Amino acid sequence: METLEPIQQTLREIDKRVPYSLRAAFGLAHRPVALPSDDGDIASFVASFFQPQDDGPGPAETRGNDEEEEPRARAGLRMDWACYARDHDEDAHFGHGEAGVVGVADGVGGYRKRGVDAGAFSRGLMTAAFAEVCAAEPGTPVCPHTLLERAYEDTAASGAPGGSTAVILSLAPGGTDNTLRWAFIGDSAFAVFRGGRIVHRSRRQQKRFNHPLQLSAREGGVAKADVGEMAVREGDVVVVGTDGLFDNVFDGEIGVVVRMGTALGFSPKNMADVVAGVAYEMSRSNERDSPYSIDSRKHRGDRRHGGKPDDITVVVAFIVSAYS
Template identity: 55%
Template sequence: MEKHMAETMIEFDRRIPDALRAAFGIYRASRRTTGQQDDAANLAAVLLAPLDDDGASDPITSDCDKNPMAMDCASDPIAMGCDLAMELGSCYIKKHDEDDHFGHAEACVIGVADGVGGYRSQGVDASAFSRGLMNNAYAEVAKAPVPGTRFCPRALLERAHQMTAAAHTPGASTAAIVSLVGSTLKWAFVGDSGFAVLRGGRILRRSPTQQHYFNCPYQLSSRQDRTRVADALVGEVAAKEGDIVILGTDGLFDNVFDDEIEGIVRMGTTLGFAPLNMAEVLAGFACEAAGCDYRDSPYSYLGRRQLGKSLMTGGKPDDITVVVAYIVPPKI
């Protein structure tokens, strides 16, 4: 999988088109002339214009059903099918360096995990469990006896969790895995790592957040009395060529609204972005939004609603992981 780790603010800045800053309120006017601002605003109006009501080929929904019947592979992570394929790219912008992710293009499976930062205050490596989950999941995929084998995400997450817990790995982590089996996208996730499936520039499926209370997500750990993979939300949707899957940790989804994700994807599609380019722009935008104290974010919006903090604004600085998968015809 193409992947990139951004490390400097200069890299973030170069990654984000001015049109996005102009459209979504993080445009840095002091760096540019008025004429350049107008050009960016005009480009934003063209690339980020709202779609007509019939812009999506299927009805839009934001729910994600916990339906065991939708995942008829819980006991075995292996499934076969190659009707469609994935092209992958990813970007990781670290703050605490507690996220991890993997992608296997041939097996058409991607995953992200976010270590629970609260363990840092206990002297525990908060990245240990997220890295254990992703390393073990990737190892299971890589050792498949038949190249191109497809995987059930819930069973793969279960296997990875069992192996990570058996090693008495410290800490805890949220996690999400999405796979393409034949022409069906399947998913399993725990906590606030999640995904969005876009079709025609609109979100077709979007994962909700599993949390005990605000900013306290469900999390997997080595403790048997805590959240288990059986608590994961699972589901599936028929995939089509041209669909785009955005998989990310809460560093993305706490800082970028769904309509902003849609706008960035439409812009990137119009400009011919590869998956890596799309992941870079999404992650870079999330990073700048996280540092803005003058604009709203999903994090501040939900904080006001759930905590009653009427003056809460701004983003949430955090590790940001974005994995982008384009659904494409299988390679012959």
């Protein structure tokens, strides 16, 4: 997978590096183009890695069968994380592997019309959260809600204009705690995959269609944040992103990339690249349905098809043994 290693830097470049025939083999091709003649070969090559899975039972049905692997689940875990790129315009992200914390934020674009830097608040939140984590005693468990609250207070106090959605997730470092914790505001979101199937998906907070709750000096802080936790185990994959990801790519399509990447031995960076590339391509499509176009037809009664052009942030965190 060395061709996916980190030299790239724009979504367009990433998108071009993911072989189209590979996408077609996994049903992720959005453009109606003639496929190379080796497509069947790639499909069988890929299929040889694993049995294709159907959508399977939803999160509710997949819970409750944890007992058999409980001893393994209790082993010390850590996050091996990556993001496809450093900068994302009005989106921002951070991560700290040793502390087991990742976060993404999305500056609310409406502020752009008022002539302010719509990315100031999201960058402020992620910069403040990262600084807070770095300043903590190593090994200190991170509470995502407290971290988001402090990051908000720092950002608001700095006078940053605008507002932002945000999500922060943490996994207690090193020890025997296998609990993934989260706090989020708005439609910055995440999904947890186990065996390539979703076992948890955050639900967006919005006032009305396309108007997510946000953190801003005017609208306030983290009182409305959604918080929660779940047990994770080695091999779980956490995909964290802004609406540029989740409005363009269906959960099932992300699951396909997670299964493909797991079967092919992707690194977190490889997987983040491919997920971001799929989201980018979909965001420019005028044809295929996206989560956004379906919602838009439902809530606005329009005839929209295709994706939603937006900044796209994707962080992928593998849950791995603390001793690996």
